[in-house]
Amino acid sequence: MGAFDFLDEIRRMNARQIYYQFLNFGMIVSSALMIWKGLMVVTGSESPIVVVLSGSMEPAFHRGDLLLLTNHREEPIRVGEIVVFKIEGRDIPIVHRVLKVHEKDDGTVRFLTKGDNNSVDDRGLYAKGQLWLEKKDVVGRAKAFLPYAGIVTILMNDYPKFKYAILAFLGIFVLTHRE
Amino acid sequence: MAPSRDSALDEKPIKIDKWDSGALKNALDDGAKKVFVDIFRFKESHMLMNGRLFLCTIAIGFAMFALVWDYLYPFPQSRNVLLCCVIAYFILMGVLTVYLTYIEKGIFLVALEQDRAKMEPDNKWTLQSSLRKYDDTYHLTLTFTDGRTQEERSSSISRCVANFFDENGTFCFDLFQPIIEKLRQDLSSEKKKQ
Numbered sequence: 617m618g619a620f621d622f623l624d625e626i627r628r629m630n631a632r633q634i635y636y637q638f639l640n641f642g643m644i645v646s647s648a649l650m651i652w653k654g655l656m657v658v659t660g661s662e663s664p665i666v667v668v669l670s671g672s673m674e675p676a677f678h679r680g681d682l683l684l685l686t687n688h689r690e691e692p693i694r695v696g697e698i699v700v701f702k703i704e705g706r707d708i709p710i711v712h713r714v715l716k717v718h719e720k721d722d723g724t725v726r727f728l729t730k731g732d733n734n735s736v737d738d739r740g741l742y743a744k745g746q747l748w749l750e751k752k753d754v755v756g757r758a759k760a761f762l763p764y765a766g767i768v769t770i771l772m773n774d775y776p777k778f779k780y781a782i783l784a785f786l787g788i789f790v791l792t793h794r795e
Numbered sequence: 796m797a798p799s800r801d802s803a804l805d806e807k808p809i810k811i812d813k814w815d816s817g818a819l820k821n822a823l824d825d826g827a828k829k830v831f832v833d834i835f836r837f838k839e840s841h842m843l844m845n846g847r848l849f850l851c852t853i854a855i856g857f858a859m860f861a862l863v864w865d866y867l868y869p870f871p872q873s874r875n876v877l878l879c880c881v882i883a884y885f886i887l888m889g890v891l892t893v894y895l896t897y898i899e900k901g902i903f904l905v906a907l908e909q910d911r912a913k914m915e916p917d918n919k920w921t922l923q924s925s926l927r928k929y930d931d932t933y934h935l936t937l938t939f940t941d942g943r944t945q946e947e948r949s950s951s952i953s954r955c956v957a958n959f960f961d962e963n964g965t966f967c968f969d970l971f972q973p974i975i976e977k978l979r980q981d982l983s984s985e986k987k988k989q
Contacts, residue, residue, distance in 0.1 A: 625818065628809070628825060632844050639851040646858030646884065653861055654881040662870040794821050 661687035661756035667766030672731030680767035685756025813964035837906035916942035
């Protein structure tokens with residue numbers, strides 16, 4: 617068979633079938649998206665699943681572990697919990713353990729974190745002049761983890777060309793194959 | 796009308812990967828469709844396909860809306876809208892599954908046979924097929940609905956796909972066409988007997 621024989625099948629489709637091919641592709645993407653958004657609503661976290669990217673929490677978490685987060689407003693933050701937080705000026709959230717908590721009567725919370733495998737607390741990582749984290753910085757709290765399940769994500773982040781190649785291949789495969 | 800009819804028959808032969816059951820089924824379905832639409836000159840009714848396209852489009856619309864809304868109003872704010880979109884999307888996916896299993900049921904062509912004088916309502920021919928994965932038997936059911944009496948008759952055949960494809964995977968339309976024509980003939984003649 618010639619290299620472009622797969623295009624024959626597209627040539628034989630009518631407009632409705634071609635539109636359906638795109639819808640089919642769209643539905644695969646939408647299903648993934650809606651499962652993600654559904655998880656967001658259920659867990660209350662803007663990013664309910666994260667992959668550990670550094671070794672700063674060893675031996676609890678290793679690079680590539682998958683974490684499931686929840687972020688229910690009413691649950692208080694306690695010392696010893698593992699939180700995922702964002703810091704202004706950094707793109708990637710950090711997964712570290714809570715070391716100190718200060719709660720005030722008016723409900724405001726300030727806390728300090730540290731990586732299990734780091735020798736000092738995280739003040740050096742925070743934004744300039746920031747001494748404490750607040751509730752608004754929290755993305756979620758680790759509730760469950762799957763060891764090494766996220767290693768593919770790390771590979772894809774390290775080799776972006778690999779990621780685009782896989783995406784392009786899958787996209788073309790779905791668009792050119794009927795049903 | 797003659798030239799376009801010839802061109803429909805003179806097309807380059809369809810060649811497929813004969814080990815791909817999806818491609819086999821599509822080629823056979825297209826062949827049967829060609830007999831009814833290009834040779835018998837029946838009018839294709841797109842109602843079923845339109846219904847499916849409509850459901851899919853609405854579902855994707857909900858997903859896109861959720862995406863845009865979440866971008867405009869970041870997460871904790873957009874929670875209720877997201878909840879509605881997610882529920883609507885999964886309900887629509889359920890409806891789509893029901894539609895495909897109980898309404899479309901593998902029907903790939905609804906052809907309308909118009910009365911020449913346009914006096915009587917159209918007769919309806921429904922073609923339904925199935926080809927299970929790892930199975931070489933193609934099942935085709937032809938259902939005729941009389942436009943005037945609404946009476947239904949159907950007839951089916953099951954043939955090994957190897958009857959219609961050569962070793963290289965080229966579809967032999969000339970072998971397939973007589974079978975479809977005979978199937979239709981049988982149903983039509985039954986009509987006359989009564």
